[in-house]
Amino acid sequence: MAKKLIFAYVLMLVIGIIALSPALTLAKGPFNLKAVTFLPKNNSFCDAFFMFKKELEKRAKGDLLINYAGGPEAIPSFEQIEAVTNGMVDLVLLPAAYYVPQLPVANAIKLSTLMPWEERKRGAYDFLNRLHQKKLNVYYLGRFSPGIKFHLYLNRKIDRPRLTGMKIRVTPIYKGVVQALGGIPVTIAPGEVYTALERGVVDGYGWPSVKISDFGWHEVTKYIIDPGFYQVDVGILVNLNTWNKLSPELRQIMIDTAKQVEHRAADHYARLIKEEREFITSKGVKVINFCPEDEKEYLRVAYKAGWDEVLKKSPELGAQYKGLLGQ
Template identity: 40%
Template structure:
């Protein structure tokens, strides 16, 4: 059977990381003490933080993981949710996880790219999480994320059909309309926006509403759901179709914490991780369909690019991301 291009490319990224001496063969030493603790009753308590505020839809997988682990591990292990960016700012969370300030980070793979450049390729998968596990991709990610002293637990969105979209406050009739357009970005799609000729502006989600209101940005990238949770639907006029990439929400655990867990507790996580990925596939496919319909009812128009423009748009999205990932230091 011919190997999936994604599997081959991730294997290449792993080899490249090893060659340049990024330390993927072993864990990075933690500079601080781990947050994990055991109560007098012997229950291990793990501290979790999310990249987004509690009510954000992207956190659904985290709360599902917490529910499952706490149920399966009752009397043995307990995950305590501390909060989102108000506890630790979004872009500081990967470093906090690496140092052991917290045990679990629910985040975007793109947000970790300053520590793990290859992480930006996680969104490029055309495989389901189940296929990634069966084809060995999950094991490759576990090796790669050792660069930031982390254990890869699971994906959060569950399907390559749950994708990102670009949203704008002005109509886009052709790809040339993106030229010079200031667009809020994250590491996940910065290369794509640059390739389109747009002007990427890096902002955390909490600052996007004001930036749109003041005209600092004329659009942004986000999954095909959840813009109403930030109030962006009130300022957004258009959603560009087709979508691109697979939403890259992931759960990471500090590697020192993981290695300190008894085998039976690790087994609980392994079981819960698989269940979460299965549950989130259905959840996010339904949410995406529901939210797109809701946006349209509120006046957000979906712009369907022409067949040729769509092909160029999609090709540009993936080629710009792969070029960046495969040439990252």
């Protein structure tokens, strides 16, 4: 009798350990995902994240929740990739530019001329997702800033795509473009750009097609060059261990939600871009349009500079991704 009782106790103990072990079971919910964003909550680049959060929780019907822990005030932006890789947080909204040192080919995500759903059809998304899982221990849900391009904003009018002798405030994203056009790259923190423009320390800057008005930069900007180039590469990453703990049903809900929000985000940002352009031009910012030949050359130089950088640091993977994009 004693042996039977001991055996029953041990059996119950083993079953209990298995049931409580996250490594051996799939979570069925309710499941809370701790999340951070690279910018503060009210920044427009976070809009798609909160669209995703709202729609995901609606579809999951209480089985999956996103616990928003904050922006860079919670975890500094450039430390968030390590936080999600190591499981300090479960999910982040983060530009690929912020983790290029860890995954050099991610520098090519900005070079896509396609929308996210087109990248999925061509296999480009699956290619990136596999690399994110292998190299970063994260599941790449996709890009949530579709259609937002970068522009050069100037205080000196140019008629040809040349920036010879002009000092342009840059980030690593488009530093190569400025150099290829003959400009002089200058690194200045966003909070110092207004004064630098006002005092003539720089002749211009690069920035996406939305929200220079948030900084008031339109007040000290005379021109914007059309067309834009590249795309903002803000994506959602999920810690791979967390992802693997979710039930197949919850994973599919996340994937389906991401696909839907990609389209909604494209419409949302298209509206913001239109509103921003109307606002800054009403305040006196003029648009520079090149002739067709020069416009073609401008874009050729911009994309060549981008791909040269990618292929130099990640030749094999960069070439594969470029092929998937049809470039």
